Amino acid sequence: MNKFNLNSLIRENILSLDPYVSARTEHHKEKNSIFLDANENSFGSPLSFLNSYNRYPDPLQKELKEKIADFKNVSPSQIFLGNGSDEIIDLVYRIFSRPKVDHAIIFPPTYGMYEVSGKIHEVDVIKIFLTEEYYQLNLDKIEKVLNPNSKIIFICSPNNPTGNDIKREDIEEITKKFTGIVVLDEAYIDFSNKKSLSMEIDKYPNLIILQTLSKSWGLAGLRIGIAIASESIIRWMNKVKYPYNISFLSQKIALKALENRDLFFFHLKNILAEREYIQKSLIKIPIIQKVYPSSANFLLAKINFSSKNLYQYLMRKKIFVRDRSKIILCKNCLRITVGTHEENEYLIDQIRKYSIQKREI
Helix, strand or coil: CCCCCHHHHCCHHHHCCCCCCCHHHHHCCCCCCCCCCCCCCCCCCCCHHHHHHHCCCCCCCHHHHHHHHHHHCCCHHHEEEEEHHHHHHHHHHHHHCCCCCCEEEECCCCCCHHHHHHHHCCCEEEECCCCCCCCCCCHHHHHHHCCCCEEEEEEECCCCCCCCCCCHHHHHHHHHHCCCEEEEECCCHHHCCCCCHHHHHHHCCCEEEEEECCCCCCCHHHCEEEEECCHHHHHHHHHHCCCCCCCHHHHHHHHHHHCCHHHHHHHHHHHHHHHHHHHHHHCCCCCEEEECCCCCCEEEEEECCCHHHHHHHHHHCCCCCEECCCCCCCCCEEEEECCCHHHHHHHHHHHHHHHHHHHHC
């Protein structure tokens, strides 16, 4: 194990931060009490049928964390909930990187917010491209760029937009050797046949695993991102976050959803079956050069010509996919999310028709 020292990574202004303590932080567990401490409207809201909405939500989402912890088989004290994973990415930069001094490392093609958030915080973002053929990490190149100002490494697995799993042994090797923070984004892990590294979070004090309720749970509208990390890291996140970052409504609906695990697994099974259907169907169409292996709820397909033309054709047919052709190592590629069977059939049918048109020209 590396000589990891959490406090040495935290910015000095954060180390000395005296956090804001909200009224609900102090008294949220109290029931059947008179709350005159948070300047709420005690008469309620215009939504008389939802009168509890005049009160602030639990700032630490204790009940929801307990439910998630039970499902993920970790301790509630190892969980942080953010307003989407994007809030958590922003927090990681705010806590661990000094503007204009430190740098982060990312591996394009990958999720764009790692770089965007770094630029917002004036942190230099070093790019080490994934290998061209299999979209894997280049460990030798990583070693060459590391220095005392290397504070954060972002790894996305399954990766977005390529859909593939990053080799677990490579992730573990980086996490063991790196003395900074490793953020492993597992937003799509439920669609993969690989196990989450969260099961071994106690082995890696410098690891932050990102998951979400947006993808496999189908709750993108709630904006609930999940960080799983050591209790020490979670305490710093709670110290720096905004007081009420997850709304009462989001917490309530998420709790309801987590009680319905049978339907969750039913939908997951259907998504995996539809992913296979799309992959097998696309590869038979002449204009499709390659469909990359996917462990996510989307597929990256390489087109034999400019992907922009097919992208625009599909838009005219009211089908919206993502043209990823401007991203490094994704030339002439479209990223296609798995839809319902009816949606997928229509998609395949339209691509077939377009392929026939191309042959006839």
